[in-house]
Amino acid sequence: MTDRNRPTLATVAARAEVAPSTASLAFSGSSRVAPATRERVLAAAAELGYAGPDPVARSLRSRRSGVVGAMIGERLAYAFTDPVAVQLLDGVTEVLSPLGVGLLLLPGDADRQGPTVDQLAHVPLDAAVYATCGLEDDPALAHLQRRGVPVVAVDGPRLDDVVFIGIHDRRGTADLARHLAGLGHRRVAVVAMPLRLDGTRGPVTAARRARAHYRDVRERLLGVEEVFGPVPAVEGASNSVGEGERAGRALLDVPAADRPTAVVAQSDLMAAGVLRAAQELGLRVPEDVSVAGFDGVELPWLAPVRLTTVAQPTTEKGRVVGRAVAELVEGRRPEDVVLDVHVSVGTTTGPAPG
Amino acid sequence: MTDRNRPTLATVAARAEVAPSTASLAFSGSSRVAPATRERVLAAAAELGYAGPDPVARSLRSRRSGVVGAMIGERLAYAFTDPVAVQLLDGVTEVLSPLGVGLLLLPGDADRQGPTVDQLAHVPLDAAVYATCGLEDDPALAHLQRRGVPVVAVDGPRLDDVVFIGIHDRRGTADLARHLAGLGHRRVAVVAMPLRLDGTRGPVTAARRARAHYRDVRERLLGVEEVFGPVPAVEGASNSVGEGERAGRALLDVPAADRPTAVVAQSDLMAAGVLRAAQELGLRVPEDVSVAGFDGVELPWLAPVRLTTVAQPTTEKGRVVGRAVAELVEGRRPEDVVLDVHVSVGTTTGPAPG
DNA sequence: CCACCTTATCGAATCGATTCGACACCGTGT
DNA sequence: ACACGGTGTCGAATCGATTCGATAAGGTGG
Numbered sequence: 001m002t003d004r005n006r007p008t009l010a011t012v013a014a015r016a017e018v019a020p021s022t023a024s025l026a027f028s029g030s031s032r033v034a035p036a037t038r039e040r041v042l043a044a045a046a047e048l049g050y051a052g053p054d055p056v057a058r059s060l061r062s063r064r065s066g067v068v069g070a071m072i073g074e075r076l077a078y079a080f081t082d083p084v085a086v087q088l089l090d091g092v093t094e095v096l097s098p099l100g101v102g103l104l105l106l107p108g109d110a111d112r113q114g115p116t117v118d119q120l121a122h123v124p125l126d127a128a129v130y131a132t133c134g135l136e137d138d139p140a141l142a143h144l145q146r147r148g149v150p151v152v153a154v155d156g157p158r159l160d161d162v163v164f165i166g167i168h169d170r171r172g173t174a175d176l177a178r179h180l181a182g183l184g185h186r187r188v189a190v191v192a193m194p195l196r197l198d199g200t201r202g203p204v205t206a207a208r209r210a211r212a213h214y215r216d217v218r219e220r221l222l223g224v225e226e227v228f229g230p231v232p233a234v235e236g237a238s239n240s241v242g243e244g245e246r247a248g249r250a251l252l253d254v255p256a257a258d259r260p261t262a263v264v265a266q267s268d269l270m271a272a273g274v275l276r277a278a279q280e281l282g283l284r285v286p287e288d289v290s291v292a293g294f295d296g297v298e299l300p301w302l303a304p305v306r307l308t309t310v311a312q313p314t315t316e317k318g319r320v321v322g323r324a325v326a327e328l329v330e331g332r333r334p335e336d337v338v339l340d341v342h343v344s345v346g347t348t349t350g351p352a353p354g
Numbered sequence: 355m356t357d358r359n360r361p362t363l364a365t366v367a368a369r370a371e372v373a374p375s376t377a378s379l380a381f382s383g384s385s386r387v388a389p390a391t392r393e394r395v396l397a398a399a400a401e402l403g404y405a406g407p408d409p410v411a412r413s414l415r416s417r418r419s420g421v422v423g424a425m426i427g428e429r430l431a432y433a434f435t436d437p438v439a440v441q442l443l444d445g446v447t448e449v450l451s452p453l454g455v456g457l458l459l460l461p462g463d464a465d466r467q468g469p470t471v472d473q474l475a476h477v478p479l480d481a482a483v484y485a486t487c488g489l490e491d492d493p494a495l496a497h498l499q500r501r502g503v504p505v506v507a508v509d510g511p512r513l514d515d516v517v518f519i520g521i522h523d524r525r526g527t528a529d530l531a532r533h534l535a536g537l538g539h540r541r542v543a544v545v546a547m548p549l550r551l552d553g554t555r556g557p558v559t560a561a562r563r564a565r566a567h568y569r570d571v572r573e574r575l576l577g578v579e580e581v582f583g584p585v586p587a588v589e590g591a592s593n594s595v596g597e598g599e600r601a602g603r604a605l606l607d608v609p610a611a612d613r614p615t616a617v618v619a620q621s622d623l624m625a626a627g628v629l630r631a632a633q634e635l636g637l638r639v640p641e642d643v644s645v646a647g648f649d650g651v652e653l654p655w656l657a658p659v660r661l662t663t664v665a666q667p668t669t670e671k672g673r674v675v676g677r678a679v680a681e682l683v684e685g686r687r688p689e690d691v692v693l694d695v696h697v698s699v700g701t702t703t704g705p706a707p708g
Numbered sequence: 709c710c711a712c713c714t715t716a717t718c719g720a721a722t723c724g725a726t727t728c729g730a731c732a733c734c735g736t737g738t
Numbered sequence: 739a740c741a742c743g744g745t746g747t748c749g750a751a752t753c754g755a756t757t758c759g760a761t762a763a764g765g766t767g768g
Contacts, residue, residue: 006502008723008724008725009724009725009726010724010725018747018748019747019748019749020724020725020726020748020749021726021727021728021747021748021749021750022746022747022748024725024726024727025726025727025746025747027725028726032745032746032747033746033747034745034746034747037746037747049500050500051475051497051500051501052475052501053724053725053726054723054724054725055475055476055477055478055479056410056413056414056419056478056723056724056725057414057723057724057725057726057753058476058724058725058726059410059413059478059725059753060410060411060414060723060724060725060726060752060753060754060755061724061725061726061727061752061753062725062726062753063753065410065477065478066476066477066478067421067458067477067478069456070459075444075447075448076440076443076444076447077440077441077444077669080434080440080444081437081440083435086430086431086434086435087431089430089459090429090430090431090434093429093430093459093461094429094463097460097461097463097469097473100472100473100475100476100477101477102423102458102459102460102473102477103458103459104421104456104457104458104459105424105443105447105456105457105458105459106451106456107447107451109448109451115451118454119451119454119456121405121406121409121454122409122412122420122454123409123419123420123421123454123455123456124409124410124413124419124420124421124478125409143405146403146404146405147360147405147406148360241654241655242654272655300595300596301595301626301655301656302655315431362753362754362755363754363755363756364754364755372717372718373717373718373719374718374719374754374755374756375717375718375719375720375756375757375758376716376717376718378755378756378757379716379717379756379757381755382756386715386716386717387716387717388715388716388717391716391717407754407755407756408753408754408755409755410753410754410755411723411753411754411755411756412754412755412756413723413755414722414723414724414725414753414754414755414756415722415723415754415755415756415757416723416755416756417723
């Protein structure tokens with residue numbers, strides 16, 4: 001529609017009666033060009049409706065595209081129901097936007113847990129953030145490494161040549177477990193996020209655990225076990241309120257003698273589901289059962305209930321990721337970062353009943 | 355870190371003992387290259403760890419970058435609390451991902467209602483989706499037009515040279531208003547989404563209305579007035595549950611005689627806030643006051659309440675946007691599309707009291 | 709056996725900028 | 739008057755592919 005003989009830098013240079021190289025200097029703001037000349041070039045550009053140097057051509061020469069990939073493990077509609085994912089990306093863009101770098105969404109779909117190589121292959125990329133996916137043997141990851149695209153993995157996996165930004169999943173969960181132990185709880189159960197995204201739900205077996213994809217899920221399980229030893233865990237098919245409710249019901253809809261006195265959910269979303277399950281079963285929280293989550297997200301619709309949770313600095317984590325990406329783009333190799341978390345006691349945990 | 359002498363197509367060609375042009379043909383899957391030769395090239399590429407043609411160089415020649423911008427009106431953390439925005443982008447990526455096209459997030463920030471020209475200028479773009487922002491005199495928009503980047507505007511504004519994809523905002527709201535009129539309501543009030551993003555909240559004056567930025571907000575107001583004539587409207591500072599609650603309280607926390615018998619919120623998020631406000635004021639819904647929303651999003655935490663709302667096909671709208679973008683990228687000029695909406699009656703509207 | 713057509717490969721131009729070294733010009737210090 | 743340092747501009751090479759027209763090789767029909 002509008003592609004007929006658009007002006008190029010050469011056109012502008014001709015009009016301003018300077019060499020293309022000089023015009024380029026004028027646009028890059030180099031001090032090696034006389035102010036008067038710069039004005040002339042800019043004026044010529046304005047007259048011609050020239051919008052500035054073509055980003056693609058510039059990228060070719062400078063080896064920077066201004067595009068950073070965000071590899072998302074599911075389709076957007078699911079991934080972004082999780083406030084953690086949104087806050088994370090928010091932190092990333094907060095740092096990257098002022099640098100003229102944009103985040104390119106590379107979602108997977110219902111079947112695949114991330115973008116395919118075909119999706120990646122045609123797209124320019126200065127770096128990639130492996131955000132809500134965690135496979136260690138991902139063909140997409142291999143592709144990026146062949147291309148020399150540096151990768152930042154958020155919350156895992158830990159790999160050579162991949163910058164790791166994460167949190168103390170295990171320590172945080174252990175602290176939470178100690179809080180519960182201090183309240184007298186002895187029968188504790190876990191509602192786990194998916195160990196891998198294959199639609200499985202239900203009790204977590206040793207075999208299942210051995211095939212887990214996600215480092216953080218494993219670590220959060222270990223944190224509870226550090227305090228209580230082996231505990232029953234039920235996995236949801238996704239990290240959502242609905243699956244949390246389902247898993248919660250599986251754990252709570254049993255004779256009182258068998259019922260855990262505290263349920264540790266691996267995310268606030270799932271914890272909200274557990275609260276629902278408890279409510280439907282007529283169980284009072286925290287009198288009959290304590291419920292805790294992980295993340296520390298705002299769930300305003302839960303009010304006046306305040307969830308006991310392990311709060312992580314999600315937006316700050318995003319900023320750290322953004323800064324790591326910025327360094328990588330400039331050719332440096334940033335350090336791995338593991339951020340602190342802390343237990344935030346709300347109204348959903350209390351003394352063990354009985 | 356890993357950028358030392360990465361192989362190029364020329365390297366591969368040399369190794370396979372063919373001309374660069376032939377190697378290029380081999381990768382593009384052209385039928386004009388002998389299968390044996392293709393194999394040889396691919397083998398050479400594999401040996402050298404060549405990841406395929408450089409997307410940037412390819413883009414320069416083919417004038418396609420595989421990147422489509424998504425201009426977001428606020429920072430991500432706010433924009434994506436709205437399920438409508440997420441579903442929309444989900445639909446867009448559903449169509450675009452298989453085409454090897456990615457969505458580049460171009461968010462604004464707290465102050466600005468969209469990305470700046472500086473942010474855009476360095477980034478390659480085949481097209482842009484003007485998603486959750488709606489200014490008519492946006493410098494970013496002007497920049498894109500100078501660059502010849504085609505734009506799809508979702509829900510407005512309607513401009514020449516910009517493809518419009520929207521819904522029947524006005525008709526939908528009018529249908530909803532008729533539903534309320536049929537239930538005997540006469541005193542109706544509106545909780546409006548921001549008319550412009552300047553942090554203002556409170557009663558909507560004529561002056562304020564004249565300076566409105568967003569087409570859909572205006573239209574939804576007109577839809578109600580089509581049935582009830584001028585009605586009081588209170589604007590929220592953002593499209594969120596909290597602002598809905600605030601506006602709702604402003605409307606409902608008055609003597610019963612002055613109180614509207616029905617509140618039409620311009621989004622489900624804000625309607626949820628109004629429900630909260632009613633609850634806190636001890637008003638029963640729908641016995642004391644009816645509440646309706648707009649969008650038809652899933653708000654599972656509202657259960658068992660089902661919101662009466664104007665349901666729009668958000669994901670499908672996203673797909674339509676995706677298809678329009680795909681056409682634009684291929685150089686065609688797609689038609690504008692206005693999608694249908696329908697009133698979905700839930701449990702939050704009932705006969706007018708008294 | 710030759711003309712002709714097809715098929716596979718190649719050379720060279722091109723996309724639109726950036727960048728480095730060369731060069732011309734000007735003023736200044738001796 | 740001459741050499742010199744500094745400033746501003748320019749030419750040409752380069753980034754890494756794609757693509758079109760040309761060409762060579764191979765095959766078929768008369």
